[in-house]
Amino acid sequence: MSDILKKQAELQAQADTIVSALGLEDALRLAGNPVWVGSSALGLMARRDIDITVVCERLDPAARRTVAEIAGELMLDSRVGAVRYRNDSGLWNVEPQNYPDGLYLGLTYRTDTGEDWNLDIWFIDEPDRQPDLKHLKTLLPRLTDEVRKTILAIKADLAATAPKGGRPAPSALVYEAVLDDGVDKLAGFVDWLSRRP
Incomplete structure (x- = not known):
């Protein structure tokens, strides 16, 4: 296995340990169905970052209360240094043409060895409109x-x-x-990015 894939596997194992240590799966199930997305789900981890989307039945006051309760429990964990909440629904959703309404929790978690991890957790009720869930279907099968x-x-x-x-x-x-x-190097990516509309 190449060094870069080994590093990815190490980050993946650390991410799994953090999710388990926080009891995140059980906590998030209080609001809906948690789905691991982003680099940690695709085997493409290059940073200490975990993305989870929770599919809820609806985003109503009861869902908001549940998310607040989850945030409150996470705040009690001494390894969690910050919990940020954002309401990105209704009039607060600035890109409704691109994203469904959602509630967001952002966490900063510090490991016993002093490494900080970011966790991005979205709570949504329109999974068919959520880009990171689409990536699991469209990207994952193409990754060698x-x-x-x-x-x-x-x-x-x-x-x-x-x-x-x-x-x-x-x-x-x-x-x-x-x-x-078919971009395969940083220079090609920078060029590709500069040509994007």
Whole structure:
């Protein structure tokens, strides 16, 4: 196994340990059906980042209360340094043409070895409109080890060249460039990105 795939596997194992340590699966089931999405579900982890989308029956006041209760329980864990809530539904959804209404929890988790992890948890009630759930169906079947190595190398290069405190380009764009347009290096990705409308 290549070094970049080994690093991905190590991050994946750490992510699984964190999810288990927080009891996240059981906690999130109080609101709906949790689905692991993003790089941790696709085997494309290059950063300490876990993405979960929870499919709820509806986003109503009862769902909001449940999300608040989940957030409250997570705040009690000494390894959680921050919990952020965002209402991205109704008039607060600034991109309703692109995303369903949702409620968001963002967590910062610190491991015993002092590494900080970000967890992004979305609660939605229109799963057919959620891009990260679509990626599980459209991207996962197309990922070979070679494609994974290419994507991980570009993501690592982007992270290494990002300005301090800045965030690299969204991973979904890297996936699109590699899988749909055959990009295989950082320079090609930068060029591909500059030509996007």
